[in-house]
Amino acid sequence: MILTGQEIEQQVAQGRVVIDGFDPARIEPNSYGFRLADTLLRYDDGVLDPAVPPRYERLVMDDGGLVLEPHRFYLGSTLEAMGSEHHAATLYACRSVATLGMWIQFSAPLGHSGAIFPWTLEITVAQRLRVYPGMVVGKIAFWALQGQPHRYAGKYTGSRSVVPSRLAQESVHAGRELVVTGR
Numbered sequence: 001m002i003l004t005g006q007e008i009e010q011q012v013a014q015g016r017v018v019i020d021g022f023d024p025a026r027i028e029p030n031s032y033g034f035r036l037a038d039t040l041l042r043y044d045d046g047v048l049d050p051a052v053p054p055r056y057e058r059l060v061m062d063d064g065g066l067v068l069e070p071h072r073f074y075l076g077s078t079l080e081a082m083g084s085e086h087h088a089a090t091l092y093a094c095r096s097v098a099t100l101g102m103w104i105q106f107s108a109p110l111g112h113s114g115a116i117f118p119w120t121l122e123i124t125v126a127q128r129l130r131v132y133p134g135m136v137v138g139k140i141a142f143w144a145l146q147g148q149p150h151r152y153a154g155k156y157t158g159s160r161s162v163v164p165s166r167l168a169q170e171s172v173h174a175g176r177e178l179v180v181t182g183r
């Protein structure tokens with residue numbers, strides 16, 4: 001079951017849903033609208049390797065924003081730390097932002113119960129687009145759990161802002177036969 005906006009507001013008041021800087025004006029019928037933080041990361045490596053921590057550039061926007069380029073991939077984050085010990089969450093773009101050709105998430109929508117921090121956004125644009133820090137770019141929805149809540153304790157626990165992939169912390173070949181077919 002998805003939480004209604006009114007239920008999200010009540011659960012925030014009870015401390016069961018956490019949304020930093022909660023503003024009732026950003027409550028929606030079944031979600032809450034979150035904002036883009038000022039810092040973006042852009043990977044530097046021509047080839048990303050899951051076994052190697054990626055190198056990246058940090059882009060900090062001022063009030064004038066930043067023009068994003070198509071065919072590039074950016075990581076950003078929500079301005080708000082968000083999540084719940086009692087609910088799972090999913091993240092979506094706003095229709096108004098999506099119809100400007102901006103993806104803020106396209107492959108990793110799920111937030112676990114217990115994951116309470118600023119979410120990292122996967123950003124790409126269809127054409128050149130200026131974005132601004134603090135603009136509402138997406139919405140988070142909360143879902144009731146069926147079964148015993150299990151607290152998230154993965155690699156991104158304690159994130160404070162945008163975080164690049166930490167896959168290299170795992171042994172990506174553990175338990176698998178590595179077959180090299182090309183470079």
Ligand SMILES: Nc1ccn([C@H]2C[C@H](O)[C@@H](COP(=O)(O)OP(=O)(O)OP(=O)(O)O)O2)c(=O)n1
Nearest residue numbers: 108109110111112115118119120152154155156
């Ligand atoms: N676009 C997204 C999606 C999720 N998350 C947050 C909420 C998730 O609960 C947490 C972990 O996500 P995953 O479980 O998908 O991460 P991995 O499986 O890659 O790593 P781990 O198993 O260490 O969590 O990251 C995020 O910041 N940005």
